[in-house]
Amino acid sequence: MKGHVFRPLWVTLGLVGLIFIARYFIVPPDFGIGERGYMYGWYRKGNEEEWKAFKIKHNTMQYCKDCHPDQSKKIKASKHAKVQCENCHGPSVDHPEKPQKLNINRDRELCLRCHAYLPYRPARYAELPTGAITLKMQEPDQHNPGIECVTCHSVHDASFK
């Protein structure tokens, strides 16, 4: 019984061994060091694919125009040319199957996001292909409060009805 001194050591090593065995069974085989090295790239490679497979919800005007060519042409020619359909109509995910109709947001608050007057809101709008224009802004409390903007305004051609 000379080696009794080392018994705790064997127990410890046994536990370490157990961890390694558990590691073998539990850790996915693609877990390892990626391109960014151990410090920034120690991960399960398969997770990248999982994120890539995440479902796209906003398909952009590119997608809308196929079925709604008139509307998209109209808006493209207007001062709202750079406003995505989905900004007001909501994400087009699974439309037209699952939601056959999208839930359109006609709230005054939605329009005010851009068109409420704030002293520090940039007034020059430079994104139109036809050149820069002034961003139309209104004092929300003075400009027909309580009425939805779409009562008088037409959104798709950015004009009056």
Added chain:
Amino acid sequence: MEVHGEIWTLKELFVYPNEYIYWSIQIVMYPFMTGLVAGAFVLSSLYHVFGIKELKDMAKFALVFSFALLFAAPMPIVLHLQYPFRGINVFLTPHFTSAIAAFGVVFFAYGAIVASEIWFFYRKHFVEVALPLKEKRDKTLLEWIRFIIFHTLTLGAYDISEESLKKDEKAIKILAGIGIPVACFLHGYAGFIFGSVKANALWMTPLMPVIFIMSAVVSGIALCMLTYIVVMEIRKVRLRSRRRPWMVSIEEVKGVEISVIRMTAKYLLVFMIFAITLELLDLIFRGYTAVKHWDILRTVIYGRDFTQIFILQYTFGNLLPFILFLLPRLSIRRAITGLLLVLMGVFMMRWNVVIGGQAFSLTLSGYMDYILPIVPHNWETFKEGIGGALGILIMPFVLFWIFSKIFPVFSSEESH
């Protein structure tokens, strides 16, 4: 639906939208408990390694107590995790650039050292219990259980000859020697977890690990002393109720008790001086260099958290017990008051680091207030509220009670 942390966070002025107090009471408990482990072990090693004879009684006790604390120390983290069962991932795929992962390994190593040391220490006792049971025929069920437990504990090493016991003693010495740096390392890592977060203006300082080690030792010694007193008092009560001439007398117990306490108090004072010096150095340095974030830190330290830092931590947690211990003729009652204050002070230090570090926003122009959940209304507010914290506090004592059934911590006939 709420995000984790929103329920106990109050925001003021400009705070980023995603900022909440994500690290709550359990993260305060975590360095507090680890500190107690490390401190208790250092205390026991003072005797084993440096041969400080006066600490002998305390050392034996501190060792087992640090073993009990060892099991309680990771519990706060487990309660804090959103996925407690995935905690094992820290051992499966450790990412050593993280202080927490490194902590896992150090903690494991440390646990192994303490367990081995205890094994060497009480091996003789295990054998003495197991041997007669082994030889005994037709054991009762209880005896069987007892035998199996103690047989396992001997690890099959039944040799308790003079020679092998000598070896045990040597092993203890070596283990205690390795144990001191590992214990410091362990708790230094707890400090590193905070000190290395460069995003946090209050946490980021290289002094953090050292400060943590010092206050760890302080709290560990204080808790050991306190528990020691409590246990001794219980023994006195027991002795009084059933006088048996062959057992030690009350006077004897009393005498041992006060001398052990006075002796240990000296070491407590030394470590307290280190801890306070470092903390003040850190504070002064921050004020003097006054970099970008000092503006907001100042408002937190001298304003919003003044009571927690200067009243509770420094005055009641440091200054007052300091005076109490320095005054001559330390009595048990005074010691108890001082020790409780010291423990409170160290707890407040952890609190002021963890919660104080989140009291201001990353924007450096907003504040967050932490409302400790007292009445729980779901699992989360229980485990990260006062209930969970108290549970963690009680745990080591329960464990110690169980362990003291197995190890003869207080037997007057020495195992060594």
Added chain:
Amino acid sequence: MNQSRREFLKTGFKTILATGFSIGVFETLRPEVLAALKKEEGLRWAFVVDTTKCIGCGMCVKACKLENEIPYDVNVTRTWVERYVMTKDGRIYADSPKGARDGFIKNDPMGVTVKKEDIDKGFFVPKLCNQCENPPCVQVCPVGATYQTADGIVLVDRTWCIGCGYCIMACPYGVRFFHPVYRVAEKCNFCYHRIKKDMKPACVDACSFGARLIGNIRDPWDSVSRIIKTERTAVLKEEFGTKPHVFYLGLDSIVR
């Protein structure tokens, strides 16, 4: 002896010169320029935020929350827009109510109505994950549940995250939070699922004002990398050494 000493001094001198020279060169080049200079094949995503164009409509935040399944009514968000208003008396008002999910439709920074004539300057600053080149959030993850891909995007493995929150603490930009449903660390990933399919991130698409742009910083002809190289861009909290890859045009010293 003498000979070898002279040799030693000579080579030593040369080495010092050489390192000095190369350090000098490195110092004059910004990392993003260096990256492009290295002419590395491949891809490294980078973002440009033009704060001068942002009008604070918050459409990006709305789109992001819907696109990335962040519960709409919970007060966390992968991207947000901040409003800064500085008045003539030197006061700074900064806020981002609900992360600007509903935009800014009232002149009430921090709940105060500031008069136009009192304002020195005011602007909006969109924020998102910087996909740092040295992400401290990744460095501190104890289990390897968050990582950076070869093209520079920092992702979170939802099956492996233990929910310790260390990464949330380590990000100097307040980008991360716990997902209210999955209870794991959550963050902006430039809509990894979209950019990998040749689409733009949802926020970029949703922005009608061209304030958000994404591109490949390693491609010298990419429009975004042209902006980064030719215009006066800045990054947030450079002092942390995280090397952010979201570059801002029109950043101000009051931006936090």
